[in-house]
Amino acid sequence: MEAVLDVLRQAGAALLGLLQSPFYYLAVLLIMLQYMRQTRLERKLFAVRLHAWPTQLGRTIVAGLAVGFIISCVGLFLGVTVTGEAVLWMWGTAAVLVFVRLRYLCFAYSVGLLGILQWAFGWTSLGERSDWIGSAAVSLAGLDIPGLLVLVALMHLGEALLVRWQGARFTSPLFLEGKRGKLVGGYSLHGYWPVPMLLLVPAVSGGSGDALPWTVLLGDGSLWSNGFTMIGFPMMIGFSELTRSLLPEAKARSASKGLLYYGLGVGAVAVAASFWSPLTLAAALCALLLHEALVAISYFKEEASSPFYVHDERGLRVLAVIPGTPAEAMGIVAGEVIHKVNGVQVRTKEELYAALHVHSAFAKLEVLNHEGQVKFLQRARYAGEHHQLGVVLAPDDRAGYYAAATPASLLDLLMRKRTAKSRQQHAAVSASSSQPASTQASL
Known part of the structure; x- marks a missing residue:
């Protein structure tokens, strides 16, 4: 003791x-x-x-x-x-x-x-x-x-x-x-x-x-x-x-x-x-x-390995879900594919917007989960909610910014002001500390 x-x-x-x-x-x-x-x-x-x-x-x-x-x-x-x-x-x-x-x-x-x-x-x-x-x-x-x-x-x-x-x-x-x-x-x-x-x-x-x-x-x-x-x-x-x-x-x-x-x-x-x-x-x-x-x-x-977060002929790949949005409440998770919205098959963001406005006060979705099985989801829509229900979709060719990760040092963390560069200008800015990949967005 x-x-x-x-x-x-x-x-x-x-x-x-x-x-x-x-x-x-x-x-x-x-x-x-x-x-x-x-x-x-x-x-x-x-x-x-x-x-x-x-x-x-x-x-x-x-x-x-x-x-x-x-x-x-x-x-x-x-x-x-x-x-x-x-x-x-x-x-x-x-x-x-x-x-x-x-x-x-x-x-x-x-x-x-x-x-x-x-x-x-x-x-x-x-x-x-x-x-x-x-x-x-x-x-x-x-x-x-x-x-x-x-x-x-x-x-x-x-x-x-x-x-x-x-x-x-x-x-x-x-x-x-x-x-x-x-x-x-x-x-x-x-x-x-x-x-x-x-x-x-x-x-x-x-x-x-x-x-x-x-x-x-x-x-x-x-x-x-x-x-x-x-x-x-x-x-x-x-x-x-x-x-x-x-x-x-x-x-x-x-x-x-x-x-x-x-x-x-x-x-x-x-x-x-x-x-x-x-x-x-x-x-x-x-x-x-x-x-x-x-x-x-x-x-x-x-x-x-082949990239996973890309759109295909089945629909739109979900990259992320914003917390506190209808998508999170409906049970949509990253990596799933939005196949149909209000009965309309969607393959582009424009088709998604149009399908959501088929019934502006209601959304009925068919989502393919990670195993490729269909999930039927539905929810009422209210004014002021996220225009995409709260999903962040995988990028298309019209994305304005992208990340190009270069190895970062402590000096990168301490630098607060960076000039924003668009994808068309091909200017890379470090996005992560140790990723051997590529980042093109300013901090």
Whole structure:
């Protein structure tokens, strides 16, 4: 019982320190900027807001707290050594990388790069210098890279859980340019979560005074004989995917599975490196290369698949449904095909408008679901409701703007004013942080 109370006291002190740390609030700020940016893009493409960024931000904060609690409980028994210097190194490296690509904010890149630098500096005599370069080299050499990579693996397992749980909610429909220049519909999936964690640290002096009451999995157990303390460790995890060929739910499941395999693979190599240090460089390279492999596999799968969000001879493909509209009340969902309206088959937007006005106060629809079966839907229409019942249709050749995603950096998030360019002017503006696809709309 005394050991439990001691852990709770240490946790309270670490939580207080976490609330005073600027890194957690920086993560929340970056996430807020990203969601605000996506909202502006939706207004540009569809003249309506499909998501409320405060709601999205609230969901990510709550989910991040839940996953942080789970990982913190697991970390109690791992023995991962994270110091204040390690936190500064990880966030400092991530802060530099984020100006190159926003997706490099992931700590898989910062810890992997730190592992490579630690190995490279080990072949030099920089640590013998008496200036700040020598101090930095000594500090870098003291980082527990295998332990940090185990932490990165745990974060990606937590990310796999979050993507499976919430990934489909953080989606934005887009008009994209297809392989042959024809416009197609697609989805940007982008979820980011600030994850506050509490981790045990062996105390050299000033710790609890009592040895850790259980045996940790990693590291030398004698490190904990002098007692332990606990630190608050803010992290940020997230993913960004683009799909033209899958429903958001299917893409989220695929991304979650890839993250699960990544976390297990990196975790296995990192645990092995914690027992045999020559594997540290291999573990760092795995963290970097396997993460890039996830991005490449997703990209090539999309390139090899046919676009899904396009109109065909059956009718008009629904790209998205605006919340709070008649379409949502009728049960229309993204990916379905509007076949007939008021008994009239529709293949263009003009035919849809004309069919809706056959009975201006009533709408009777035949909609093909994802399995190709017919759904019969009907609803009264009222003045002031959305002119398309609230559906966002896949683009046609007359779409005014489309998205051409280029890899974005932090500078793109901070730039607020952009000149709106039409599709006919062929001017591309970045629409998403890490999508290897194409965006032609201003923010």
